[in-house]
Amino acid sequence: MKLQKKEKAYLLLEDGTLLEGTAIGKKGTRGGEICFNTGMTGYQEIYTDPSYYGQIIVNTNSHIGNYGAMNEEQESDSPKINGLVVNDYSYVYSRKLATESLQEYLERNDVIGIADVDTRMLVRHIRSKGAMNAIISSELEVDALKAELAKVPSMHGLELSSQVSTNEVYFVGDESAPLKVAVLDLGIKNSILQNLSSRGVYCKVFPAKTTFEEMKAWDPDGYFISNGPGDPAAMDYAVETVTQILDAGEPLFGICLGHQLLARACGISTYKMHHGHRGLNHPIKNLVTGLSEMTSQNHGFSISEEDVKNSDRVEATHVHLNDHTVAGIKVKGKKAFSVQYHPEASPGPHDSRYLFDQFIQTIKSK
Numbered sequence: 001m002k003l004q005k006k007e008k009a010y011l012l013l014e015d016g017t018l019l020e021g022t023a024i025g026k027k028g029t030r031g032g033e034i035c036f037n038t039g040m041t042g043y044q045e046i047y048t049d050p051s052y053y054g055q056i057i058v059n060t061n062s063h064i065g066n067y068g069a070m071n072e073e074q075e076s077d078s079p080k081i082n083g084l085v086v087n088d089y090s091y092v093y094s095r096k097l098a099t100e101s102l103q104e105y106l107e108r109n110d111v112i113g114i115a116d117v118d119t120r121m122l123v124r125h126i127r128s129k130g131a132m133n134a135i136i137s138s139e140l141e142v143d144a145l146k147a148e149l150a151k152v153p154s155m156h157g158l159e160l161s162s163q164v165s166t167n168e169v170y171f172v173g174d175e176s177a178p179l180k181v182a183v184l185d186l187g188i189k190n191s192i193l194q195n196l197s198s199r200g201v202y203c204k205v206f207p208a209k210t211t212f213e214e215m216k217a218w219d220p221d222g223y224f225i226s227n228g229p230g231d232p233a234a235m236d237y238a239v240e241t242v243t244q245i246l247d248a249g250e251p252l253f254g255i256c257l258g259h260q261l262l263a264r265a266c267g268i269s270t271y272k273m274h275h276g277h278r279g280l281n282h283p284i285k286n287l288v289t290g291l292s293e294m295t296s297q298n299h300g301f302s303i304s305e306e307d308v309k310n311s312d313r314v315e316a317t318h319v320h321l322n323d324h325t326v327a328g329i330k331v332k333g334k335k336a337f338s339v340q341y342h343p344e345a346s347p348g349p350h351d352s353r354y355l356f357d358q359f360i361q362t363i364k365s366k
């Protein structure tokens with residue numbers, strides 16, 4: 001093992017909180033919205049989930065890096081987080097299948113991070129003060145850092161999907177599969193596409209700003225609206241696409257950002273949560289079956305409970321048992337439904353994968 005020389009890094013929060021730690025990953029300075037994920041495993045899947053684009057992630061699990069990194073655990077082509085905050089960082093790894101250390105992986109992919117931070121204190125701080133911007137630096141002193149932090153845009157009102165979506169159309173699955181689904185890529189995770197293709201779905205993945213007419217020209221059996229980063233209130237272009245899919249009466253399934261956009265297309269407003277839901281053990285109740293499921297979550301916006309209650313267009317199908325936020329909806333009289341959480345897991349429990357089967361049943365009943 002190469003001996004690591006410890007270099008200082010700072011983490012500065014928008015409310016003035018300043019923490020000192022050790023620089024990890026690539027050296028440099030980068031800001032974003034700070035949020036925490038409570039998952040005990042799956043760090044590489046989290047860092048490569050494009051929904052985290054623009055955000056600095058704090059892992060609450062205190063040991064990070066100890067099982068290294070490997071290609072099969074990428075949820076997109078590279079890490080998408082703007083920064084990483086951890087407590088006990090491991091430069092060595094002890095998993096046979098891993099191909100490199102987390103340090104090699106982060107350096108190679110330009111991810112800036114800080115270790116040796118009291119993450120328990122930091123998480124309690126974010127949980128009581130709410131989501132805010134922050135900046136990590138291994139090169140600037142505090143005054144210069146304050147000036148850089150002031151330039152970091154607020155997540156409120158930010159459109160980010162078009163920056164992480166594919167530029168070119170591509171296909172996933174077997175061309176001779178029985179079903180064809182048009183996928184609107186707003187920052188999609190690989191495991192969603194795997195969950196569809198392994199169930200006999202041939203997927204054509206379209207860039208974020210594709211219109212309904214362009215997708216329809218392929219003559220798909222159904223439409224999927226993906227997860228992704230940013231504020232759904234800044235995505236009228238995608239709300240328009242979803243509205244047209246609904247008007248055409250086509251089967252539609254949305255996950256996370258896709259859920260928020262389906263809600264907006266039905267006149268339900270979205271709002272920024274105090275500090276969001278990010279972890280692998282969020283309890284959800286399915287209001288149709290009465291059964292509960294443990295879910296993987298990653299969202300900082302939510303759809304209005306009040307609007308859903310008063311809506312004659314949608315009904316709630318799932319509720320989050322910790323705070324009673326709406327976790328799933330279906331559109332009355334349509335073949336369209338969505339969930340706020342991640343049935344594909346990766347990382348996380350597999351309780352909710354039945355939703356992919358439900359989508360396929362919905363398409364078949366067309």
Ligand SMILES: NC(=O)CC[C@H](N)C(=O)O
Nearest residue numbers: 051227228256257300301
């Ligand atoms: N995972 C997602 O799709 C996140 C959706 C949205 N960007 C949010 O933070 O709520």
